[in-house]
Amino acid sequence: xxxxxxxxxxxxxxxxxxxxxxxxxxxxxxxxxxxxxxxxxxxxxxxxxxxxxxxxxxxxxxxxxxxxxxxxxxxxxxxxxxxxxxxxxxxxxxxxxxxxxxxxxxxxxxxxxxxxxxxxxxxxxxxxxxxxxxxxxxxxxxxxxxxxxxxxxxxxxxxxxxxxxxxxxxxxxxxxxxxxxxxxxxxxxxxxxxxxxxxxxxxxxxxxxxxxxxxxxxxxxxxxxxxxxxxxxxxxxxxxxxxxxxxxxxxxxxxxxxxxxxxxxxxxxxxxxxxxxxxxxxxxxxxxxxxxxxxxxxxxxxxxxxxxxxxxxxxxxxxxxxxxxxxxxxxxxxxxxxxxxxxxxxxxxxxxxxxxxxxxxxxxxxxxxxxxxxxxxxxxxxxxxxxxxxxxxxxxxxxxxxxxxxxxxxxxxxxxxxxxxxxxxxxxxxxxxxxxxxxxxxxxxxxxxxxxxxxxxxxxxxxxxxx
Amino acid sequence: xxxxxxxxxxxxxxxxxxxxxxxxxxxxxxxxxxxxxxxxxxxxxxxxxxxxxxxxxxxxxxxxxxxxxxxxxxxxxxxxxxxxxxxxxxxxxxxxxxxxxxxxxxxxxxxxxxxxxxx
Amino acid sequence: xxxxxxxxxxxxxxxxxxxxxxxxxxxxxxxxxxxxxxxxxxxxxxxxxxxxxxxxxxxxxxxxxxxxxxxxxxxxxxxxxxxxxxxxxxxxxxxxxxxxxxxxxxxxxxxxxxxxxxxxxxxxxxxxxxxxxxxxxxxxxxxxxxxxxxxxxxxxxxxxxxxxxxxxxxxxxxxxxxxxxxxxxxxxxxx
Ligand code: HEM
Ligand code: HEM
Ligand SMILES: [Fe+2]
Numbered sequence: 001x002x003x004x005x006x007x008x009x010x011x012x013x014x015x016x017x018x019x020x021x022x023x024x025x026x027x028x029x030x031x032x033x034x035x036x037x038x039x040x041x042x043x044x045x046x047x048x049x050x051x052x053x054x055x056x057x058x059x060x061x062x063x064x065x066x067x068x069x070x071x072x073x074x075x076x077x078x079x080x081x082x083x084x085x086x087x088x089x090x091x092x093x094x095x096x097x098x099x100x101x102x103x104x105x106x107x108x109x110x111x112x113x114x115x116x117x118x119x120x121x122x123x124x125x126x127x128x129x130x131x132x133x134x135x136x137x138x139x140x141x142x143x144x145x146x147x148x149x150x151x152x153x154x155x156x157x158x159x160x161x162x163x164x165x166x167x168x169x170x171x172x173x174x175x176x177x178x179x180x181x182x183x184x185x186x187x188x189x190x191x192x193x194x195x196x197x198x199x200x201x202x203x204x205x206x207x208x209x210x211x212x213x214x215x216x217x218x219x220x221x222x223x224x225x226x227x228x229x230x231x232x233x234x235x236x237x238x239x240x241x242x243x244x245x246x247x248x249x250x251x252x253x254x255x256x257x258x259x260x261x262x263x264x265x266x267x268x269x270x271x272x273x274x275x276x277x278x279x280x281x282x283x284x285x286x287x288x289x290x291x292x293x294x295x296x297x298x299x300x301x302x303x304x305x306x307x308x309x310x311x312x313x314x315x316x317x318x319x320x321x322x323x324x325x326x327x328x329x330x331x332x333x334x335x336x337x338x339x340x341x342x343x344x345x346x347x348x349x350x351x352x353x354x355x356x357x358x359x360x361x362x363x364x365x366x367x368x369x370x371x372x373x374x375x376x377x378x379x380x381x382x383x384x385x386x387x388x389x390x391x392x393x394x395x396x397x398x399x400x401x402x403x404x405x406x407x408x409x410x411x412x413x414x415x416x417x418x419x420x421x422x423x424x425x426x427x428x429x430x431x432x433x434x435x436x437x438x439x440x441x442x443x444x445x446x447x448x449x450x451x452x453x454x455x456x457x458x459x460x461x462x463x464x465x466x467x
Numbered sequence: 468x469x470x471x472x473x474x475x476x477x478x479x480x481x482x483x484x485x486x487x488x489x490x491x492x493x494x495x496x497x498x499x500x501x502x503x504x505x506x507x508x509x510x511x512x513x514x515x516x517x518x519x520x521x522x523x524x525x526x527x528x529x530x531x532x533x534x535x536x537x538x539x540x541x542x543x544x545x546x547x548x549x550x551x552x553x554x555x556x557x558x559x560x561x562x563x564x565x566x567x568x569x570x571x572x573x574x575x576x577x578x579x580x581x582x583x584x585x586x
Numbered sequence: 587x588x589x590x591x592x593x594x595x596x597x598x599x600x601x602x603x604x605x606x607x608x609x610x611x612x613x614x615x616x617x618x619x620x621x622x623x624x625x626x627x628x629x630x631x632x633x634x635x636x637x638x639x640x641x642x643x644x645x646x647x648x649x650x651x652x653x654x655x656x657x658x659x660x661x662x663x664x665x666x667x668x669x670x671x672x673x674x675x676x677x678x679x680x681x682x683x684x685x686x687x688x689x690x691x692x693x694x695x696x697x698x699x700x701x702x703x704x705x706x707x708x709x710x711x712x713x714x715x716x717x718x719x720x721x722x723x724x725x726x727x728x729x730x731x732x733x734x735x736x737x738x739x740x741x742x743x744x745x746x747x748x749x750x751x752x753x754x755x756x757x758x759x760x761x762x763x764x765x766x767x768x769x770x771x772x773x774x775x776x777x
Contacts, residue, residue: 032698032737036736036737036738037738040738040740041740044688044740045687045688045698046684046685046688046696046698047684047687049687049688049696050684109682109683109684109742110682111682111745112679112681112682112683112751113678114678116678117682121681121682121684122681123680123681123683123684123685124681124686125687125695125696128684128687160592160596164599182677182678182681183677184670184673184674184677185621185622185623185628186677186692186759186762187627187628187692187762188618188622189677190692190694191617191618191621193694224562226562226592227555227559227562229592230558230590231558233592233595233596233598234595234598237599237603238602240599240602240606241602241603244603244606244610245606245609245610247610250694252765252767253692253693253764253765253766254692254694254764255620255621255627255628255692255762255763255764256617256620256627256765257617257626257627258765259613260613260617261765262532263613265533265536266536269533269536269537269540270540272487273543273544273547276487276488276491276544276547276548277551279488279491279492279495280494280495280547280548280552280555281551281555283492283499284495284499284552284555284556286499287495287496287499288499288559310488311485311488314488315481315484315485315488318480318483318484319478319481319484320477322480322529324468324473324528324533325468325473325476325480327468327767328468328470328769329473329477330693330767331693331694331695331697332697333697335697336697396474396477398697399473399474399477400470400474403768403769404468404469404769404770405470405770406770407768407772407773408700408701408703408704408769408770409700409708409710410700410709410710410735411709413699413700413735414700414734414735414736417735418736554589554590557590558590561590
């Protein structure tokens with residue numbers, strides 16, 4: 001095994017740990033909605049939520065880094081260039097995360113000074129980590145980009161996937177610089193902030209996961225390079241062709257000019273089209289392999305990725321992306337419903353797929369199956385579906401009563417807290433959160449023990465290889 | 468837009484994309500399972516999708532341009548499954564014409580990992 | 587057929603990306619002018635010396651924010667420079683306390699607490715505290731929040747000076763034009 005792949009395993013382990021931390025803070029965040037005096041003035045909702053969404057971003061990033069470190073040596077046929085630095089920076093990354101988390105938990109917030117932004121909390125959603133930590137993350141990301149680029153150059157294998165990946169990493173890193181500025185003007189602040197949030201999740205990350213899934217397809221189903229590369233190009237053309245200007249769906253109400261209503265609505269209405277193509281592709285691959293693969297969990301998580309991306313991003317996104325609807329759905333639990341489903345479908349499922357592939361290779365299982373993964377697959381997806389369903393109901397109720405009828409005032413917000421659909425939705429979200437958490441526990445157990453303590457069912461010749 | 472119209476329109480928009488997805492799902496399942504009986508089901512979904520489109524156009528207070536966009540994407544959704552399917556088939560067929568099945572990659576080594584058999 | 591050639595799709599990917607990025611850059615340049623301080627949608631910071639209203643405009647078919655005559659905040663007339671410093675301080679406080687991880691600003695943030703876009707104009711304040719007195723009332727609230735609803739706002743230990751800066755920020759923000767968001771603000775109460 002290459003050193004790079006050993007590093008990948010470390011990244012996967014860290015990602016799963018952070019996934020767990022994120023789930024616990026998700027649960028606690030959800031609890032405030034049903035019990036608002038929970039830890040009031042000791043550990044407030046915002047701190048809990050900061051920990052939830054920051055660990056979300058970090059575990060997915062770690063999953064992506066791990067996936068690339070996992071596949072890269074296979075692609076270039078050599079050890080990753082600069083692997084020593086990458087190994088050191090993995091530990092730096094972990095220590096930084098631990099320190100930031102400790103500061104969030106213990107210090108929580110600071111006085112209104114630049115010192116706070118540098119060392120405690122930046123208070124901008126998703127990028128709350130203080131500046132010193134953001135600098136460390138930039139360094140980790142730059143070394144990662146260097147690893148990929150230098151390895152490609154040294155191997156002289158300018159494959160399509162690698163070129164797409166490299167061209168994607170540049171904007172991905174540059175956009176992160178958006179995590180630093182303090183802009184007084186809220187319109188401008190949010191304008192740039194959305195470049196980071198939207199152009200990450202609906203553009204650069206979408207391409208990154210496309211590259212990773214292309215490798216995963218070749219590995220799992222033996223798809224040919226020509227096929228996956230052609231497909232990757234189609235994806236890039238359509239996803240970026242619609243997603244870049246789809247950015248406009250965040251520029252309806254932040255002080256930006258009117259034309260964004262048209263631009264944002266138009267391009268984001270097209271965004272679900274390529275996602276449907278990906279579903280068709282997934283079924284095609286599933287079909288030619290007769291729903292069989294040597295690694296069943298990876299295979300099912302890959303299918304979940306295609307469907308989750310389509311429904312979470314495509315259906316739930318399109319529902320509220322036209323300006324006339326968004327005027328009322330904007331900034332409600334409806335948004336949270338879509339946010340959860342889309343992140344889950346598009347990214348979380350993809351990362352779990354690759355982790356299962358890595359487990360199979362490292363534990364030397366020619367065939368990976370069992371019962372635990374089925375339970376975790378069912379519980380996680382059921383929990384997620386339940387949560388986003390509950391949030392959708394609560395969110396529509398909120399858009400209806402608080403935004404449309406109530407006019408978004410404070411008393412409209414207060415009145416919402418007495419709407420049964422809303423309050424019950426919040427309870428349902430919490431309960432399905434428990435189901436999700438149970439699923440996570442089984443997933444962690446499965447990943448730790450599969451092929452190690454527990455045996456792996458090795459039956460039937462591996463059909464996938466013949467497809 | 469009134470509060471009721473907002474909720475109704477949003478649900479229709481969701482159903483619009485969801486039914487397009489269902490159509491795509493059933494269409495490709497019919498192909499992949501070689502079960503032609505699924506095809507009418509696929510087209511029934513598309514008919515529902517089309518119906519939702521019609522309701523969106525006739526009965527919702529969305530602006531005219533948005534309605535045109537919805538009609539346009541309704542047509543696009545019809546075409547995506549067959550076109551994607553044919554494209555995938557032709558891509559793979561071309562591939563299989565030259566080599567057979569899972570060919571070793573020419574210029575790339577497989578990830579080297581110890582594959583202990585657990586017989 | 588040409589569509590089977592990966593090179594065709596590669597070219598499509600590169601050109602669509604470049605084209606869309608170019609359009610985005612052009613729109614960005616234009617947008618940045620509109621949303622700069624003093625641009626057509628975003629008032630200068632000394633708007634905090636004036637009365638702000640947010641009401642339905644039949645001509646534009648939406649709610650529009652307007653700055654009217656003088657209405658001092660904390661009984662002071664701020665120069666443009668002073669106002670800029672005060673509002674900038676307010677933003678710093680808002681970030682340092684992560685208000686946005688409970689509240690939304692222009693609808694962006696978290697959904698645990700009410701939207702603050704027009705908090706300055708909220709009927710709960712406006713009905714009891716006419717313009718000149720409102721600053722002190724909201725200042726007192728953010729320093730020692732009381733509870734009217736189910737969700738509670740914690741005490742975030744703002745000093746008086748920090749709280750006043752935050753209130754100046756809220757007043758400035760309520761004058762930004764946002765294409766009619768939030769719609770119907772205050773309508774339910776006035777009926
Ligand atoms: C992988 C794809 C996607 C991911 C991960 C994703 C994630 C998210 C998240 C997390 C938010 C909330 C942002 C915040 O305020 O913090 C959001 C907002 C939004 N998304 Fe997506 N999204 C995706 C695709 C889409 C697509 C395809 C559409 C449209 C068809 C869409 C439409 C929207 C809209 C309109 C909002 C704003 C909601 C509001 O006004 O509050 N998204 N998305
Ligand atoms: C036990 C499971 C989970 C629970 C109970 C939970 C709960 C929550 C809560 C209460 C919030 C705050 C929403 C607000 O501001 O009102 C939140 C935000 C968020 N969570 Fe989760 N979460 C869970 C799992 C996840 C997972 C698995 C993902 C992604 C894969 C995720 C992604 C997000 C995102 C993107 C946001 C910000 C969304 C927005 O503000 O629009 N969460 N979550
Ligand atoms: Fe977006």
